[in-house]
Amino acid sequence: MELGLVGAGRMGRPMLRRLVRAGHRVRVYARGAEAREVLAGDGAEPVTSLTAVARGADAVLVCVLTDAQVREVCLDGALGVALPAGAVLVVHTTGDPRTVRALADRGADVVDAPVSGGPHDIEAGRLTVFAGGRQEAVDRVRPALSAYAEPVLHVGPLGAGQSVKLVNNALFAAQLGLLAQAVEVGQRLGVDEGTLLAALAHGSAAGNASAASAARGGVAALAAGAGPFLRKDLAVVTALAGELDLGLGALEPAVRNLEELLPGSD
Secondary structure, eight states: OEEEEEOOSTTHHHHHHHHHHTTOEEEEEOOSHHHHHHHHHTTOEEESSHHHHHTTOSEEEEOOSSHHHHIIIIIISSHHHHOOTTOEEEEOSOOOHHHHHHHHHTTOEEEEOOEESOHHHHHHTOEEEEEESOHHHHHHHHHHHTTTEEEEEEEESTTHHHHHHHHHHHHHHHHHHHHHHHHHHHHHTTOOHHHHHHHHTTSTTOOHHHHHHHHHTSHHHHHHHHHHHHHHHHHHHHHHHHHTTOOOTTHHHHHHHHHTTSTTOO
């Protein structure tokens, strides 16, 4: 496929490398000369404008950090109007479902495709993608997504991918918050945190939160590493739930407990 990529950072660059290895032709947006040289070494074609990154593309992948950056690139910038007819805009960034719907209202064929996993999962080709959008659009970009993701889950109409990812991260945050409390209880009972986490991996309480915490050296260490990503996503899901008068239900106290551990908390 002919692909464009905006956001060749922590997640986007390993995606790019997997795409190139799979035989796709990738044009990547890069403003700095040094970045262009590095990305050319990865086998991509660096360009300096959003118009150029979209030119002739079957799909353009957006993998920036925040929802505001998606809006800047796709709504306020040139990308939203530069897409060729028939091209699909794939938004990997986790954000507000209303953003991808606003992009579609501009006439773009959009797939929202937030992910679960990290750079190591991309390198191994096992990233999870929650894809929302028309079935035809998802099928058209599946050959590109499958270069670095397995499974690629079509979870519903446009915006559903964002909603699933936000719920996923709210639940993960709540699990970490509960785990932090469990570690505190264990320490009061005289059990070392590392010992407890290693033991929980073999019990009925085993899960991604406890396994990842054990691998990172404790709940606080995992929260510190994941903090910037969890904090922005929790802000979005909390705001959306509040606007809809839903709240987070039983997740809310555990999420609040984790927020106290995240970097930048008072």
